[in-house]
Amino acid sequence: MMTCILLLGGQSTRVNLDKPKQFLEINGKELFEYSLSTILSTNLFKNIVLAVESNYLEHVKNILEAKYKGKNISLVSGGNTRQKSVYNALSSIKDENVDYVFIHDAARPLASKEIFVSVANEVQNYPAISSFSKISDTICEKNDTDSIKDYLNREKIIKIETPQAFKFDIIFRAHEEYMKLKNFISTDDASLVKHMGVEVALIENKNFNFKVTTSSDIDLLKKILKN
Amino acid sequence: MMTCILLLGGQSTRVNLDKPKQFLEINGKELFEYSLSTILSTNLFKNIVLAVESNYLEHVKNILEAKYKGKNISLVSGGNTRQKSVYNALSSIKDENVDYVFIHDAARPLASKEIFVSVANEVQNYPAISSFSKISDTICEKNDTDSIKDYLNREKIIKIETPQAFKFDIIFRAHEEYMKLKNFISTDDASLVKHMGVEVALIENKNFNFKVTTSSDIDLLKKILKN
Numbered sequence: 001m002m003t004c005i006l007l008l009g010g011q012s013t014r015v016n017l018d019k020p021k022q023f024l025e026i027n028g029k030e031l032f033e034y035s036l037s038t039i040l041s042t043n044l045f046k047n048i049v050l051a052v053e054s055n056y057l058e059h060v061k062n063i064l065e066a067k068y069k070g071k072n073i074s075l076v077s078g079g080n081t082r083q084k085s086v087y088n089a090l091s092s093i094k095d096e097n098v099d100y101v102f103i104h105d106a107a108r109p110l111a112s113k114e115i116f117v118s119v120a121n122e123v124q125n126y127p128a129i130s131s132f133s134k135i136s137d138t139i140c141e142k143n144d145t146d147s148i149k150d151y152l153n154r155e156k157i158i159k160i161e162t163p164q165a166f167k168f169d170i171i172f173r174a175h176e177e178y179m180k181l182k183n184f185i186s187t188d189d190a191s192l193v194k195h196m197g198v199e200v201a202l203i204e205n206k207n208f209n210f211k212v213t214t215s216s217d218i219d220l221l222k223k224i225l226k227n
Numbered sequence: 228m229m230t231c232i233l234l235l236g237g238q239s240t241r242v243n244l245d246k247p248k249q250f251l252e253i254n255g256k257e258l259f260e261y262s263l264s265t266i267l268s269t270n271l272f273k274n275i276v277l278a279v280e281s282n283y284l285e286h287v288k289n290i291l292e293a294k295y296k297g298k299n300i301s302l303v304s305g306g307n308t309r310q311k312s313v314y315n316a317l318s319s320i321k322d323e324n325v326d327y328v329f330i331h332d333a334a335r336p337l338a339s340k341e342i343f344v345s346v347a348n349e350v351q352n353y354p355a356i357s358s359f360s361k362i363s364d365t366i367c368e369k370n371d372t373d374s375i376k377d378y379l380n381r382e383k384i385i386k387i388e389t390p391q392a393f394k395f396d397i398i399f400r401a402h403e404e405y406m407k408l409k410n411f412i413s414t415d416d417a418s419l420v421k422h423m424g425v426e427v428a429l430i431e432n433k434n435f436n437f438k439v440t441t442s443s444d445i446d447l448l449k450k451i452l453k454n
Contacts, residue, residue: 130375132367136440137386138414140359148357148427151418152384159364160375187365191378200375208447213363220435224450 002120004045004102004163005089008032008052008060009078021212022106023056026225030063031212034109034225040071042116045102047072049092051085054078083186087175094172100124101171103189104163107212109221111163115205119165126201129165130190132158133205158202161209164190170198229347231272231329231390232316235259235279235287236305248439249333250283253452257290258439261336261452267298269343272329274299276319278312281305310413314402321399327351328398330416331390334439336448338390342432346392353428356392357417359385360432385429388436391417397425 008022017024022032029037032050039048052060054077064073076092078085086103093101100123104111115131122129139157141149166189174192178184186192190200212221235249244251249259256264259277266275279287281304291300303319305312313330320328327350331338342358349356366384368376393416401419405411413419417427439448 132369133364135386136438136444137360137388138418140385140387141383142359142385142429146429146431148387148417148421148429149383151387151421154414156368156376157379157384158367158369159362160367161364187381190375191365194375194378202369202373202375204373206441206443208443211363214433216433216435217363220451224447226453 001046001098002044002100002102002123003047003049003093003096003098004039004104005049005051005086006032006036006039006104006106007078007082007085008050008056008106009082009085020053020056021218023059024218026222031109031221032106033063033067035104035106035111036068038111038113039104039116040068042113042120044116044120047074047093049074049076049089051076051078051089081185083175083178083192086189087179090168090172090175098168100165101168102163102165103171105211108162108209109212110207110224111161111209112205112207115203115207115209116163118203119163122201122203123165127167127170127198128190128193128200130188130200130202131161131163131205131209132202133161133209135159160188160190161205161211162188164188166193170196174198228273228323228325229271229327229329229350230274230276230320230323230325231266231331232276232278232313233259233263233266233331233333234305234309234312235277235283235333236309236312247280247283248445250286251445253449258336258448259333260290260294262331262333262338263295265338265340266331266343267295269340269347271343271347274301274320276300276316277302278305278316279303308412310402310405310419313416314406317399317402325395327392328395329390329392330398332438335389335436336439337434337451338388338436339432339434342430342434342436343390345430346390349428349430350392354394354397354425355417355420355427357415357427357429358388358390358432358436359429360388360436362386387415387417388432388438389415391415393420397423401425
């Protein structure tokens, strides 16, 4: 049995909006609904858990009731970090015999149905899987003074994206272990598992699946979604 | 005096098209015309040099005559590598008292007028400048077996983009030196200068300036340009 956690956390400090970007309305749908709709369209998941910042729980609940009635979607309150939000979501399903759990950031509204299916096709073969994209740009490390320090070998450098998928017991254990550590900040869940010594398999995503972070990302997203 | 070199090279081996991607027509304009128009709109450059694969010289010449008459645009035949194309373009203007030269890839059709202006505003302060974008994704090094090898510190890792700009004598010397080396392949011009020990300053580009590489990049570009 597979569950998908969709993260609607984040304060969107890098965009000047009156609300977090995941609740921005674009073409009659809020940003988080794009990935939610894609996840639903896959028919892969018995249930979906949305981790939502507590101030917005009521707001999301109203949208679900109005537009997603009958779907097996539950809500949990997000924590003050991404990691805490995932932990809350995992904890909420720990007694439900979940074999595999997907984790996806709502800030990636363009994640395709295909990448969810590709990851699902491999999920039984690995304890942990992350989707990724190649980087076609030249990649450098910069100095603090805004000059080029080093060129890196771009053949081996990739962008880690979501969805990621895990055997439930492994990702839950990884989160429990790392909740105990202070000063460990992860930007994804695969890194927690990797730090436990578990190998993380990679599946290439060939479609554009960018993370909406800045105001110019939002402008770009609007252009893409208008078509 | 400033010149801009626009590179129309590349065989587009990563896309399945009957012609190189820079000649793909989108909304009545070929792909290379998007950056050409932007470059012209800046009014920064005394002249523009297009480095074009020899099979397409006639084709580009016809477009220039039909649509860009009276503009100071010259054509040079591109070499079989990016580096050779730039060298040919630089050689073609070496007696013209060019102080600063910009180099831009036509495969980045979305480069904004603003980034050209930002680089131009700083060009007198540095021997070499590259535009760059931050990376909002988590960045990893991968193993050959498609698993995660290492997480990299993304704060310091950037995407090097074009436009880049150089003092003419420095970039010309860098190219002459590196033409003599075998087995040295550069993916940009700043790396040649950097290998000579010259510091490359960085200017952040906040607008989306991706390099069109794959078929899915072309689909994305079409969506963005339709608005």
